[in-house]
Amino acid sequence: MAKLGVFDLAVRYGKLLAVKDVSFAVAEGERLFVSGPNGAGKSSLLGAICGAVRAAHGRVEMDGDILSGRAPEDIARRGLSMVPEGRRIFAGLTVRENLMIGTGQRRDRAAVADDLETVYNAFPILRERAHANAGALSGGQQQMLAISRALMTNPKLMLVDEPSLGLAPKVVDEVYERLCALQALRGLTLVIVEQSSTRAARVGGRMLLMRGGKVVADGDAAAFAAGDLLAEAYFGDPS
Numbered sequence: 001m002a003k004l005g006v007f008d009l010a011v012r013y014g015k016l017l018a019v020k021d022v023s024f025a026v027a028e029g030e031r032l033f034v035s036g037p038n039g040a041g042k043s044s045l046l047g048a049i050c051g052a053v054r055a056a057h058g059r060v061e062m063d064g065d066i067l068s069g070r071a072p073e074d075i076a077r078r079g080l081s082m083v084p085e086g087r088r089i090f091a092g093l094t095v096r097e098n099l100m101i102g103t104g105q106r107r108d109r110a111a112v113a114d115d116l117e118t119v120y121n122a123f124p125i126l127r128e129r130a131h132a133n134a135g136a137l138s139g140g141q142q143q144m145l146a147i148s149r150a151l152m153t154n155p156k157l158m159l160v161d162e163p164s165l166g167l168a169p170k171v172v173d174e175v176y177e178r179l180c181a182l183q184a185l186r187g188l189t190l191v192i193v194e195q196s197s198t199r200a201a202r203v204g205g206r207m208l209l210m211r212g213g214k215v216v217a218d219g220d221a222a223a224f225a226a227g228d229l230l231a232e233a234y235f236g237d238p239s
Contacts, residue, residue: 002062002079002156002189003028004049009058011044011213018044020213021058026157031183031190031205033221035197040210042193043085046159049191050082051075062157077105081155085162085193087146091135095126098134098145102153111154118185119148122178140171147179157189164199176203197224 004026011019019041026032034042047053049060051072059068067075076082081102090098099119103112120127123144129137134145143163150158163179164172180203183190194200200207200221207221217224 003064004157004189004191005061006045006049007059007061009045009048009060010056011041011048011053012056013044017056018213019048019055022210022213022215023058024208024215024218026189026191029183029187029189031180031192031203033197033200033203033205033207034191034193034210035195035200035207036210036216038195039212041213042195042210043161044213045210046082046161046191046193050080050159052082076153076155079154079156081150081153081158083146083150083158083160083163085165087139087142089134089137089142089145089149091133093134094131095134095137095145096130098149099126099152102149106154112152115152115154118182119151122182123148138171140167140175143167143171143175144178147175147182151182151186155188157191160190160192162193162195164194164196172199197221 007023009019009022010017022045034045036042044053048055051067051070055068059066061067062078062080065078067078090101099116106112125141126145126148134142137145147160163175167175182188197207197209201224205221207219207224208215209217
């Protein structure tokens with residue numbers, strides 16, 4: 001498990017300020033959804049946390065260790081793993097080769113074998129298709145592969161960007177069910193960008209709502225769904 005702290009984080013693309021002085025903390029083992037409309041700054045926030053996007057200012061800490069300014073591969077070695085939007089699997093490699101990509105820096109080969117068995121048990125289709133090209137998988141199976149590839153780095157904290165993107169509702173249910181089971185099994189801390197606030201509320205956990213690059217609400221996901229906070233967050237004044 002890992003604790004995450006984000007302090008006055010800002011992301012700028014030229015003159016556009018995509019993330020505006022965002023601060024929040026995530027406790028060990030917590031599941032935090034980051035939700036909001038298109039252009040809210042959700043993916044930019046995750047990119048800045050994992051080092052893929054340079055922050056204009058602010059800092060990110062994990063277990064008290066400052067991540068800001070470090071290269072993405074250095075951050076990954078410290079126990080933070082990212083599942084990118086759009087999955088970005090290596091279509092020309094086999095399923096097993098994709099899974100093993102993230103294990104090159106690990107010396108605990110017995111633990112790597114155990115982790116491979118864990119993801120195969122969580123997503124049996126990956127075992128079945130282990131020697132097939134990853135590009136031949138369905139969209140849902142590719143999302144399962146992307147999650148499993150991130151897990152093979154043995155993370156303490158995992159960022160997941162839009163896992164439901166382009167998938168049928170039934171497939172999304174399956175992906176979330178198994179992701180939450182893996183979180184419990186591995187003791188992971190999860191931060192998930194999920195545009196569907198109602199989906200996040202059904203899965204359960206804490207929800208951070210963003211609009212216009214700012215955090216406009218923070219609380220229990222189910223409580224948001226039960227009241228008017230979602231509408232206020234989407235259509236209220238973000239200033």
